[in-house]
Amino acid sequence: MNNTYDNEMKIEFLSKSNNEAFARISVAAFIAQLDPTLEEIADIKTAVSEAVTNSIIHGYEEKTGIVKLNCKITKDEVFIEVSDSGKGIENVEIAKQPLFTTKANLERSGMGFTIMESFMDDVQVESVLGIGTKVTMKKKIKNNSQEEEKIAITTRREA
Amino acid sequence: MESFFQKEDKQLVFKINEDIDEYCAQKIRRRLDNEIERYMPKEIIFDFSNVSFMDSAGIGLLIGRYKFARMLGGNVKVSNINTSIRKIFEMSGILRIIPETKEEYKNKKEVQYE
Numbered sequence: 001m002n003n004t005y006d007n008e009m010k011i012e013f014l015s016k017s018n019n020e021a022f023a024r025i026s027v028a029a030f031i032a033q034l035d036p037t038l039e040e041i042a043d044i045k046t047a048v049s050e051a052v053t054n055s056i057i058h059g060y061e062e063k064t065g066i067v068k069l070n071c072k073i074t075k076d077e078v079f080i081e082v083s084d085s086g087k088g089i090e091n092v093e094i095a096k097q098p099l100f101t102t103k104a105n106l107e108r109s110g111m112g113f114t115i116m117e118s119f120m121d122d123v124q125v126e127s128v129l130g131i132g133t134k135v136t137m138k139k140k141i142k143n144n145s146q147e148e149e150k151i152a153i154t155t156r157r158e159a
Numbered sequence: 160m161e162s163f164f165q166k167e168d169k170q171l172v173f174k175i176n177e178d179i180d181e182y183c184a185q186k187i188r189r190r191l192d193n194e195i196e197r198y199m200p201k202e203i204i205f206d207f208s209n210v211s212f213m214d215s216a217g218i219g220l221l222i223g224r225y226k227f228a229r230m231l232g233g234n235v236k237v238s239n240i241n242t243s244i245r246k247i248f249e250m251s252g253i254l255r256i257i258p259e260t261k262e263e264y265k266n267k268k269e270v271q272y273e
Contacts, residue, residue: 017180017181017182017185018182020180020181020182021178021180021182024212038243039242039243042212042242042243042246043243043246045212046212046214046243046247049180049212049214050214050215053180053181053214053215053216056181057181106219107184107188107219107220107222107223108215108216108219109215109216109218109219109222109251110215111215111218111247111250111251112215114250115214115215115247115250118250
């Protein structure tokens with residue numbers, strides 16, 4: 001495990017769905033120092049939103065609890081951990097299936113994990129019934145300023 | 160959210176002006192259904208020009224309105240979706256039942272605000 005992160009932040013908030021925007025915007029602001037592309041920011045915001053919504057809607061259901069969000073970065077990678085002390089997931093493999101949802105009555109689309117998995121490079125889910133769920137996600141960020149420099153150098157050479 | 164109804168074409172437009180997540184979906188779901196029930200539109204257009212962010216709650220919201228509109232004999236379309244929202248639309252396959260329209264939904268002058 002890589003324990004040498006360049007920067008890290010942690011926030012905790014109540015399981016209210018109006019905190020979903022707060023969570024994804026906080027992460028977007030924090031990772032801005034890596035100079036990600038707009039697409040990378042959008043992908044990460046969406047994945048965070050899905051994970052946090054799951055904790056609020058499924059983990060805590062109607063109850064109020066604390067959702068913890070931990071974000072670490074290295075030079076070119078983002079690590080995000082979203083955890084709750086909610087009811088837990090009975091079968092993670094089934095929960096991850098596209099379109100699977102236990103809350104069709106709330107018009108949940110069952111796309112949450114599918115979106116996390118396709119927008120991030122790696123998604124791990126640990127869950128214990130009655131104890132809670134932890135989602136860990138990772139994404140590599142292309143270093144844009146370096147890329148831009150390279151392009152600038154090549155263009156100069158060509159010119 | 161703004162909405163307007165165009166009588167001649169029985170077209171109902173919902174222009175959403177915020178991020179669409181679970182919080183927003185819970186908030187606007189009933190209002191959307193009330194208006195669909197009130198106007199019984201032939202066509203419903205969700206205009207995304209002022210939506211910069213949407214997650215899977217948006218997919219659930221659209222499918223729910225699609226089912227309701229179909230029951231009342233209407234269709235649902237989406238317009239002005241940005242690149243990141245398009246990614247979610249494409250991933251979910253929702254555009255097969257709720258297609259994208261490029262057509263300008265009427266000149267605003269002709270639209271009757273209600």
